[in-house]
Amino acid sequence: MRTTVGIIGAGPAGLLLARLLHNAGIDSVVLESRDRAYVERRQRAGILEQGTVDVLREAGAGERMDREGLRHDGIELRFDRRRHRVDFPALTGGRSVMVYAQTEVCKDLIALQLKEGGPLLFETEALAVEGAETDRPRVRFRRGGAEGAEDVLECDYVVGCDGFWGVSRAAVPDGRTFERTYPFGWLGILADVAPSHDELVYARHDRGFALLSMRSPSVSRLYLQVPADTDADSWSDERIWDELERRFETDDDWTLRRGPITQKSVTPMRSYVHEPMRHGRLFLAGDAAHIVPPTGAKGLNLAVGDVVTFARALTHRTATGSEDLLDAYSATCLRRVWQAERFSYDMTTLLHTAPDATPFEDRLQLARLDRIASSRAAETDLAEAYTGFPIG
Template identity: 55%
Template sequence: MKRTQVAVIGAGPAGLMLSHLLAARGIDTVILERRSRDYVESRIRAGVLEHHSAAALRAAGVGARMDRQGMEHTSIDLAFSGAHHRIELARLTGKKIMVYGQHEVVKDLIAQRLADAGEILFEADVSGIEGLDSDRPIIRYTHDGRNQTLTCDFVAGCDGYHGVSRASVPAGQIVTHARSYPYAWLGVLAEAAPTSDELVYARHDNGFALYSMRSPEVTRLYLQCRPDEDPDAWSDRALWDELHRRLETGDGWTINEGPILQKNIAPMRSFVAEPMRYRRLLLAGDAAHIVPPTGAKGMNLALADVQVLAPALARWFDSADETGLDAYSDTCLKRIWKVQRFSVWMTRMLHAQPDADGFEQRLQQAELDSVAASDSAARHLAENYVGLPLEVPE
């Protein structure tokens, strides 16, 4: 039977960052991850870091590669009605964003945890969590072909929407709010040099499109599609033709084509679980909340959660003071609902709504026109996009 102070389930950004922040405070952790190291380091996810998220990685000593290889952006572009409209993030807020893939953040955090002799058990399949009402929870898992147990003081559930952590809470103790959307994103990863200095969010009658990048040689692009869309039904030629159609506005800017390395469907949904704490279990990241990807907030919310959780746990281990833990859920949820609102707002503004009548379509156009024409409306978008200030209770 293994023993640790905090058992972290899930080696995504939330679990890895939490383990790293706790180690800096002298608190032992063991990370249990169901997948292999190769899988979690190659899983393509979000690529935009808010100003505060990038600063947090630097402050934690894991931002050096991000600063060397990431791409700092001072603006984003909205493309609609045949024109591009620049939202100047730096001018409006004094802050920037960093384009740096989530899998790269995961690589950096794993490398640092292992360099610091942190314990990460890959391919460790958790079958159950017991004793959350006691002061010694027990996690049962399979690793290296053997059934094993891990006892701890606290369990950090960072294992995503489908993980075992939230499912281990007794019925009725957590309320969930969810919303699905009548569309999804078809994601394309292409070996093609970016032709824009900024991300391009496009509203087209055929549907939304997003032009992003992962490196000076690789672009990441998305098309609005049906939730049941088969990505393999799209030929490479058909994908490029539709991306040109939705993203380009006839002003001379065009996108580079190249070999398509990956195609996948990203579902669109909103989800919030509250509270984010049940006794000795604390939820973080996608285990507690999911936002539509339009606002680029998923990884950023996960990193914000653990920046609140780490000092709260340290306070408990230092003096048995539960003040921070008691405030953890309310503090995070206040931010989560603001971010949820922003993500839904951007989604509705930019996506073709399948059942929208003429009245709703004109309102959508007026919203876009307002953001493009008004500094105050653009500032609202910019302030949310670069990231709201992080409030950590003292």
């Protein structure tokens, strides 16, 4: 099999890239190891930055998002029983975010790709990327599980969009990695109950962080900071609601609505960057190159920035013959990646209680939150980062 761009992975990065290339008249083949139902159900991110929303609309993939997504103009910070709202449009010259789940973004892009785009092959596992330093890189892959037949996809370019556990990063030799793990994770639940607040609530509490989010006007998504090795099933539904209630406590009469929990899982937290994001004709995009802890909701949005940057660079190459933007790909992406790493790290250390935190550090956290609540400059810094850094 032969194509212009071989894309490994049909998460948000790979699917959006296929769409952007299709719109630019460049053909691609997407290889995805899991089946369609699995990809469409994998519960992950929920917040789209303004720039991501704009990209999806321009790509012709924003129709259902505009109908069903929820525009959010702010978030609430909760600490010391206090509530403080951060007003995004007022602080950023009109920017906002959209609550529209990653599952829905993927469903929309898959439907478009199958209808209008090039091949999107599910249950097809990339085994290795070969010849990245030549002008004919190849992806060795296998269809239909461990017993399936091996084949080769010959490409002009390969983009590794295969997430943190994929195979493409291994084909970038002499890379350097920067990493930090955290001694806690997030226990996430989906519950069939209307959200208890109309905007997201990020809560810092002596017992640990909690986040109130949503998937729709009738489905809540909530997270609790838990020790890193927690088994989700060891938490009963009642214990989860009791703990959420305590961490969201306020001085006013705010109450948490409870409802049936339909899904429960624990997400580990990690900061990770692999440099460079390119080797020859192999380019890494999204979680294949970098991971952020989820506080701040940057993971999916970073993946979108990477593939937009690649699609622009390749379109430029096709139109002008110039490799300049492809050569700049890694540096262009990494600049934005490090801003998101910084913000995600700041939000994580601002809101989570570390097991070894001293009383001095606890007080500093509260002082940082108080600063955001009382200084327009500090609050603007948060609002600008949350609504998103420019792409490219």
